[in-house]
Amino acid sequence: MKRFWKEATKITRALWYADERACAFCGVERGPICPSCTINYLHPELGRCRGCGKLIMSEDILCLDCGAGKGPKQLDRIVAWGHYSGGLREFIHAVKFKAQPRRLLEIARPFSNWAINQLPPVEGVVAVPMHAARLMERGFNQAEVIASMLHWELGLPIIPGVERIEPTSSQVLLSRQERLLNLKGAFIVRKPGNIKGQNMWLVDDVTTTGATLEAVAEVLRESGAHEIYGLCLAAGLEKKLVPSCE
């Protein structure tokens, strides 16, 4: 019922205020991201763990896991725009599972502006690749759509030639170590010439343990990548830090 009213309000508003953009996350307030969704899901007051991108208290540099040496090692830094919960999570679900990649356009500008303020400029963007079978099923790779969005907003070239050759089963129930093992040999660089000596942003929609970014970064390193920065729409956050918004 709540969802119905949310939708109804959105439609009514769209009729009354034709040029008013609704918030991408709640659809109710004025967008692209309304102030309360910014506070609830993007947490501008929090810092990001330099190791894995998790949202942490801004006076810290690393989360507990990374502080204990259990974080990704192949990336120079990982940042995530927001916390994978509530409206941001629903938004990512709509993009991925309801086949609405166009919705990413709603956040193109604020996300790109945020990214360029967080990370050093680079020669190009690499999207975490999707296996061909999965791509056939879904029709698009959301990481590639995010990379194109950064290309259009910031003029950063997209660096092609990285592929996923192993379909990986769901990682949800696996530990970080098991995930890394599961991803071993999953990625390959087809065109090392594109990678050698380059600085890049490695883009994905969500990061939890950083294992996927780590596995891709490993093959990028083997091909001579210089600096690699992970960039995601959302990350987990340290459990006890902020009460869940769901």
Ligand SMILES: [Zn+2]
């Ligand atoms: Zn909102």
Ligand SMILES: [Zn+2]
């Ligand atoms: Zn961390």
